[in-house]
Amino acid sequence: MVWAKSKGLIFDDYWIWYSKKNNSNDKYKHKLNTWGYIDLKFTPSDNSIFNILRRYYPNFDLLKETYDFKKLCNISNEQYINIDYLDKSHFKFEDNKAIIFNLGMGSGKTAQTINYF
Numbered sequence: 074m075v076w077a078k079s080k081g082l083i084f085d086d087y088w089i090w091y092s093k094k095n096n097s098n099d100k101y102k103h104k105l106n107t108w109g110y111i112d113l114k115f116t117p118s119d120n121s122i123f124n125i126l127r128r129y130y131p132n133f134d135l136l137k138e139t140y141d142f143k144k145l146c147n148i149s150n151e152q153y154i155n156i157d158y159l160d161k162s163h164f165k166f167e168d169n170k171a172i173i174f175n176l177g178m179g180s181g182k183t184a185q186t187i188n189y190f
């Protein structure tokens with residue numbers, strides 16, 4: 074549940090998947106309540122989840138969907154630049170569809186986003 078939320082899944086989509094196992098009203102209320110309290114700092118890694126799936130699905134690594142998902146999540150070949158403060162030059166979309174900013178508080182994310190728009 075934590076891993077699903079950390080990947081951006083909304084509760085309704087999680088419930089569609091989970092309700093195939095147990096769709097009782099009590100379980101729905103319990104899961105919905107738990108979803109609101111999830112602390113994402115304890116998110117398991119993708120490899121941990123894959124290892125759990127391998128236990129239950131021996132052919133997990135052979136599935137086309139698994140290959141596509143791993144390929145989608147792999148950003149190791151993408152350009153990576155360390156910066157301390159964000160400025161207008163970081164918003165230039167030359168050959169990229171998107172740019173991901175992973176910066177801490179006080180680095181100018183909000184101010185530069187507002188300036189860009």
